[in-house]
Amino acid sequence: MGASGAGKTTLLNTLAQRIRFGVVQGDFLVDGQPLPSSFQRSTGFAEQMDIHESTSTVREALRFSARLRQPKETPLQEKYDYVETIIDLLEMRDIAGAAIGTTGSGLNQEQRKRLTIGVELASKPELLMFLDEPTSGLDSGAAFNIVRFLRKLADAGQAILCTIHQPSAVLFEHFDQLLLLKSGGSTVYFGDLGHDSQTLIKYLEANGAKRCKPKENPAEYMLEAIGAGNPDYKGQDWGDVWAKSEENHKLDEEIQDIASKRRSASRNAEAKDDHPYAMPYMTQWTTVVHRNFVAIWRDPDYVTGIIMLHIITGLFNGFTFWNLGQSQIDMQSRLFSVFMTLTISPPLIQQLQPRFINIRSIYQSREGNAKIYSWTAWVWGAILSELPYRIVAGTIYWCCWYFPPNFPRDTYTAASVWLFVMLFEVFYLGFGQAIAAFSPNELLASLLVPLFFTFSKSHPFATRF
Numbered sequence: 001m002g003a004s005g006a007g008k009t010t011l012l013n014t015l016a017q018r019i020r021f022g023v024v025q026g027d028f029l030v031d032g033q034p035l036p037s038s039f040q041r042s043t044g045f046a047e048q049m050d051i052h053e054s055t056s057t058v059r060e061a062l063r064f065s066a067r068l069r070q071p072k073e074t075p076l077q078e079k080y081d082y083v084e085t086i087i088d089l090l091e092m093r094d095i096a097g098a099a100i101g102t103t104g105s106g107l108n109q110e111q112r113k114r115l116t117i118g119v120e121l122a123s124k125p126e127l128l129m130f131l132d133e134p135t136s137g138l139d140s141g142a143a144f145n146i147v148r149f150l151r152k153l154a155d156a157g158q159a160i161l162c163t164i165h166q167p168s169a170v171l172f173e174h175f176d177q178l179l180l181l182k183s184g185g186s187t188v189y190f191g192d193l194g195h196d197s198q199t200l201i202k203y204l205e206a207n208g209a210k211r212c213k214p215k216e217n218p219a220e221y222m223l224e225a226i227g228a229g230n231p232d233y234k235g236q237d238w239g240d241v242w243a244k245s246e247e248n249h250k251l252d253e254e255i256q257d258i259a260s261k262r263r264s265a266s267r268n269a270e271a272k273d274d275h276p277y278a279m280p281y282m283t284q285w286t287t288v289v290h291r292n293f294v295a296i297w298r299d300p301d302y303v304t305g306i307i308m309l310h311i312i313t314g315l316f317n318g319f320t321f322w323n324l325g326q327s328q329i330d331m332q333s334r335l336f337s338v339f340m341t342l343t344i345s346p347p348l349i350q351q352l353q354p355r356f357i358n359i360r361s362i363y364q365s366r367e368g369n370a371k372i373y374s375w376t377a378w379v380w381g382a383i384l385s386e387l388p389y390r391i392v393a394g395t396i397y398w399c400c401w402y403f404p405p406n407f408p409r410d411t412y413t414a415a416s417v418w419l420f421v422m423l424f425e426v427f428y429l430g431f432g433q434a435i436a437a438f439s440p441n442e443l444l445a446s447l448l449v450p451l452f453f454t455f456s457k458s459h460p461f462a463t464r465f
Contacts, residue, residue, distance in 0.1 A: 086122050
């Protein structure tokens with residue numbers, strides 16, 4: 001806990017190895033040894049923002065996490081059985097088959113928060129479960145349910161480290177230990193809370209804080225005592241008080257003793273799996289491709305838009321040049337009809353980019369940091385999941401466009417043209433995703449499409465070809 005700007009989330013991200021900027025000093029040790037490459041997949045991290053694939057069901061989201069994050073030696077059915085246990089633990093059995101949906105539709109905010117925690121639990125985190133303000137944005141009843149659920153996990157043996165913003169007295173009593181930070185990130189207190197937070201209160205009162213009233217919320221009392229968020233605070237520097245305190249010195253000695261004992265014990269320990277990802281590459285990309293393919297199938301507006309755009313433009317192009325003959329003008333019209341095929345790509349690119357940016361945000365915000373699967377698996381998942389729909393749509397376009405202008409009907413020519421149409425489908429798919437990949441948002445991506453499309457069609461090589 002701490003005042004706004006004290007660095008709670010920054011500390012959590014640093015401990016979870018999610019900081020990619022600034023200078024980080026100090027030692028990160030697990031059992032007295034430097035962090036292994038498998039550290040991030042051995043921990044869970046529930047983000048403050050609940051980001052999920054909206055078309056997946058609760059059970060599918062949990063199975064996806066369990067399949068890719070639990071050890072490869074664990075049988076698949078055992079992973080799925082564990083997911084059912086998590087569903088019961090989350091108290092979400094009645095909505096296990098419901099689609100997650102987007103914010104404001106589908107699951108409500110409390111259910112989405114439970115799912116976010118459940119997705120991390122499905123990985124069976126061996127070390128720690130990180131949570132960044134799990135009660136943020138929830139009403140008092142929902143916040144109590146989440147903290148009660150976390151208490152149940154802790155009682156079952158799950159180590160939990162979370163940040164929380166000004167909890168009520170009832171919520172505060174569920175926690176065992178507290179790290180209190182002041183503005184700037186200095187430690188004010190670290191240790192047990194005690195029954196009714198008496199250990200914390202006695203420490204503050206013994207070092208000059210005002211007396212805590214019997215009915216006062218300990219969480220609010222301690223923040224007020226150290227002047228958190230109060231620009232007019234003129235009291236002592238509680239960071240210096242803690243640095244000079246006997247409690248701090250005892251804690252330092254305890255940490256050194258633990259590190260020394262664990263370091264010597266770890267030397268004789270068996271070597272563990274040190275790979276950053278739990279599952280092999282083939283399993284990663286097949287699982288990601290399957291999820292993305294199903295997500296597209298469950299989006300009828302997206303699929304219908306692809307098909308209808310191919311049908312309408314194909315018929316328009318084909319019947320515009322209906323039943324051409326063999327004259328020079330007719331041959332020029334055929335060439336122009338082929339050129340008109342290129343015009344189908346800009347609207348299709350505009351259509352696919354929002355979905356691409358959405359799945360990119362899911363990967364960058366949560367799944368990539370959690371080492372669920374690799375970047376290359378995500379890229380292949382984004383491309384291969386689209387191909388079946390593009391092949392079907394491209395074939396429909398070819399049927400609607402190729403025959404009305406009276407193009408050659410022999411098998412070789414017709415098949416060759418069909419193949420070139422398929423290649424063009426793959427081209428504009430990759431072209432559109434490439435533009436979206438380096439665009440920060442949908443607006444810029446849509447603005448860049450006409451620019452790149454114009455230059456790609458007016459390149460000297462393309463013109464000569």
